Amino acid sequence: MNWTNIITIVLAGILTENMVLSKFLGICPFLGVSKKTNTAVSMGIAVTLVMLLATAVTYPIQIYILDRFGLGYLQTIVFILIIAALVQLVEIVLKKYIPPLYKALGVYLPLITTNCAVLGITMLNFTNERITNYPEALFNALGAGLGFLFAMFIFSGVRTRLETSNIPESLKGLPITLVSAAIVSLSFLGFAGIVG
Amino acid sequence: MNPILIAVIIVSAIGLIAGLGLSIASVLMAVKTDEKVEALRAELPGANCGACGYSGCDGYAEALAKGEAKPGACAPGGAEMNAKLGEILGVAVEMTEPMVATVKCNGTCDHVQNKMHYTGVSSCKAANMMYGGTLACSFGCLGFGDCQQACQYGAITVINGKAVVDPDKCTACTACAKACPKSIIEMMPKERAYAKVVCSNKDKGAVARKVCEVACIGCTKCAKVCPHGAVTIENNLARIDPDKCTACGACVEACPSKCIAL
Numbered sequence: 001m002n003w004t005n006i007i008t009i010v011l012a013g014i015l016t017e018n019m020v021l022s023k024f025l026g027i028c029p030f031l032g033v034s035k036k037t038n039t040a041v042s043m044g045i046a047v048t049l050v051m052l053l054a055t056a057v058t059y060p061i062q063i064y065i066l067d068r069f070g071l072g073y074l075q076t077i078v079f080i081l082i083i084a085a086l087v088q089l090v091e092i093v094l095k096k097y098i099p100p101l102y103k104a105l106g107v108y109l110p111l112i113t114t115n116c117a118v119l120g121i122t123m124l125n126f127t128n129e130r131i132t133n134y135p136e137a138l139f140n141a142l143g144a145g146l147g148f149l150f151a152m153f154i155f156s157g158v159r160t161r162l163e164t165s166n167i168p169e170s171l172k173g174l175p176i177t178l179v180s181a182a183i184v185s186l187s188f189l190g191f192a193g194i195v196g
Numbered sequence: 197m198n199p200i201l202i203a204v205i206i207v208s209a210i211g212l213i214a215g216l217g218l219s220i221a222s223v224l225m226a227v228k229t230d231e232k233v234e235a236l237r238a239e240l241p242g243a244n245c246g247a248c249g250y251s252g253c254d255g256y257a258e259a260l261a262k263g264e265a266k267p268g269a270c271a272p273g274g275a276e277m278n279a280k281l282g283e284i285l286g287v288a289v290e291m292t293e294p295m296v297a298t299v300k301c302n303g304t305c306d307h308v309q310n311k312m313h314y315t316g317v318s319s320c321k322a323a324n325m326m327y328g329g330t331l332a333c334s335f336g337c338l339g340f341g342d343c344q345q346a347c348q349y350g351a352i353t354v355i356n357g358k359a360v361v362d363p364d365k366c367t368a369c370t371a372c373a374k375a376c377p378k379s380i381i382e383m384m385p386k387e388r389a390y391a392k393v394v395c396s397n398k399d400k401g402a403v404a405r406k407v408c409e410v411a412c413i414g415c416t417k418c419a420k421v422c423p424h425g426a427v428t429i430e431n432n433l434a435r436i437d438p439d440k441c442t443a444c445g446a447c448v449e450a451c452p453s454k455c456i457a458l
Contacts, residue, residue, distance in 0.1 A: 093221070096225035
C-alpha cells in the first residue's frame with residue numbers, strides 16, 4: 001500500500017476536495033443542523049460512519065457485480081438502495097447496543113439515508129484517479145467524512161457567533177446563513193493546490 | 197441472457213437481500229419499548245417545555261410509566277389531557293391549579309428612567325451584564341424581549357419597554373421565567389381573582405421612587421388597610437398572598453404609587 005497516496009487522499013478529502021465547501025454536496029445538513037456545536041459534531045460523526053460503511057459495501061458490489069455484468073448505468077439506483085438499507089441497519093444496531101449514541105444522533109441518522117454527500121462519495125470513488133483499490137476507497141471515504149465533520153464544526157462556530165450579532169432584519173435567518181456559508185467556502189479555496 | 201433480465205434480477209436480488217437482512221436484524225435486535233410510555237407520549241403536547249420538571253415530554257412519559265411522576269403536572273396540556281394520562285395509568289388525577297406567567301414590573305418607558313444609552317447586543321441577558329442593564333431601576337423589566345423569544349406560544353410581547361403576557365395563550369411552562377435575567381416573571385394562579393403587586397423593586401422607598409414613578413416604596417399602607425392580612429412587606433416590597441386575598445380592592449385604592457393591580 002502506498003502511504004503517501006493515502007495521506008494525499010485523506011488530506012484532499014478534508015481540505016481541497018471538501019465535500020461541503022468545495023463539492024457542495026450535503027448542504028442540507030450543513031445548513032439544517034449546524035446551529036449548535038454538539039449536534040453538528042454528532043451529525044458529522046454519523047455521516048463519517050455511514051460513509052465508511054457505505055463505501056465498504058458499495059465498492060465490492062460495483063467491482064464484482066455491476067462492472068462484471070456491464071450494469072454501470074444502475075450504479076445510482078443500486079447505491080441508494082444499499083445506503084438506505086445500511087442506515088436502517090446501523091440504526092437498529094445502535095438502538096440495541098449503544099442507546100446513548102442512538103439518542104444523541106436521534107433524527108439525524110435516518111436523515112443520512114438521503115444525504116447526497118454519502119451517495120456522492122460512494123460514486124466519486126470510481127471517478128477519482130487517485131483511487132485504485134479497496135483500502136484507498138475506504139480512506140477516501142474517511143477523509144471525506146472527516147472533511148464533512150470539520151466543515152460542520154467550523155460552521156457551527158460561525159453560527160453561534162451569528163446568534164449574538166446585530167443582523168439587518170431582511171437578512172435574518174437563512175439569508176445570513178447562506179452568506180456566511182459562502183464566505184467559509186471561499187476561505188477553503190485557499191487550500192487549492194496544496195495537495196497534488 | 198437478456199441484459200434487461202440480468203439487471204432486473206440483480207437489482208431485485210440486492211433489494212431482497214437488504215430487505216431480508218433488515219427484517220432479520222429487527223427481529224434479532226428488537227428493543228422492548230413500554231407500550232404505556234408510547235401511549236402517554238402520544239397524549240402529551242410535545243412542547244418539551246420542562247414545566248413538569250422533567251427533561252421533556254419523553255422524560256415525563258417515562259417517569260409516568262415508572263410511577264415516579266404523577267399526572268397533572270403538564271401545564272401546557274391542560275386538565276383534559278392530564279385526565280387522559282390518568283386514564284392510561286389508571287389513577288386519579290390531582291390537577292395542579294392553572295397558572296399564568298405574571299411580569300412583576302409596571303415600569304413602561306413613561307414611568308421609569310434610563311441610566312445609560314445602550315447600543316450593545318439586543319438582549320436582556322447581555323444588557324444585564326452591563327451594570328445591571330439600561331434601566332435606572334435595577335429590578336425592572338429591561339424590555340429586550342428575551343422572554344418573548346423564549347415563549348413557544350407567542351404569548352409574550354414587549355409593549356412600550358415592558359413584557360406583557362397574553363393569559364389566553366400562556367400555558368405557564370416557565371420558559372420565560374427561566375429566560376428573564378431579572379427573575380421578575382412568576383407563575384401566579386390564573387382563574388382566581390386577587391390583587392398582585394406588579395413591582396419587584398427592593399430598594400428603599402426614596403431610591404425606588406426616584407428611578408420609577410410606579411415602584412413599590414414599601415410604605416406599608418396596603419398592609420394596614422388589608423382586612424384579611426394578606427399583605428406582607430419584605431425588603432421594602434409588598435407581597436400579597438393570593439390564597440388570603442379576596443380581591444376587595446382596598447390595597448389598590450390605598451397604594452400611593454399605583455403598583456397594585458387586580
